[in-house]
Amino acid sequence: MKPGRPIPPLVLSAKEKAELEKTVRQRTAAHSNVQRAHVILLCAQGIPNYKVAEQTGISSLSVGRWRKRFVQDRLSGLLDQPRSGTPRSITxxxxxxxxxxxxxxxxxxxxxxxxxxxxxxxxxxxxxxxxxxxxxGLQPHRHEHFQFSTDPEFVDKVRDVVGLSMSPPQNTVVLCLDEKSQCQALERTQPI
Structure with missing residues (x-):
């Protein structure tokens, strides 16, 4: 047995034990959360920190830190705390x-x-x-979104094309062609 300071026993309530066991069993829980819950469950069994460290693969200092945070704040002590960093620069x-x-x-x-x-x-x-x-989710460069034309005569050209389509001259056939080579128009670029 390693010498060191005596550590008070870690006592769990039935609700805390159930919550920690649930976290350990979850397949979708974050690895860090599962590991912390496992550490606390082992500590609650009276296993010394250095043995818990060997079983979980983390340092005994980390085991001591999680044990201390759990004793102070219970289950909420196992959550990640806000990290330091540069404050937001844009309001x-x-x-x-x-x-x-x-x-x-x-x-x-x-x-x-x-x-x-x-x-x-x-x-x-x-x-x-x-x-x-x-x-x-803004993507102004994508073609699925509305695009403004930079052509100063755009409105007049649209009127001509729409007018020709809406009321073509008598005895004529109006065809509309895609001017882009090698491109196939699979869907509308604008909503109906």
Missing amino acids: DAQVAEVVRTTLEKRPKNATHWSTRSLASKLGFSHDSIARVWKAF
């Missing part, structure tokens, strides 16, 4: 502005925003714009 209002600008405004001389063009307009990094777009 909720700024996130809303990024989303609003992406969806409602169009850049000059372009059909859609890029992360860099929107970042330079709003004064953020392009990485921040990309994180906001990812969080909200």
Whole structure:
């Protein structure tokens, strides 16, 4: 037996023991959560920290840390605590502005925003714009979304094409062709 400070026994309530055993049996639980629950169950059996460390494959210091956190905070002590790091640099209002600008405004001389063009307009990094777009599922570069035309005569051309399709001249056949070579139109680019 290894010499060391005596460790008080770890006593579990029936509810805590059931919860820890449930966590150990779960196939979809995170490995770290299963390991912590296993450590506490072994400690509750009166097994010393160094033996628990050997059985679980973690250091005896880690076993001591989880035992101490469990004694202090019970089951909630086994949860991950917030980690240190740089605080958020973009506020909720700024996130809303990024989303609003992406969806409602169009850049000059372009059909859609890029992360860099929107970042330079709003004064953020392009990485921040990309994180906001990812969080909200925005993909302005994808063709499934509405695309603005940059052609200044676009409205007049649409009227001509739609007018020809809606009321063609008498005794004529109107054909519509896909102008893209090597591309097959499998679905509409715009909703009906």
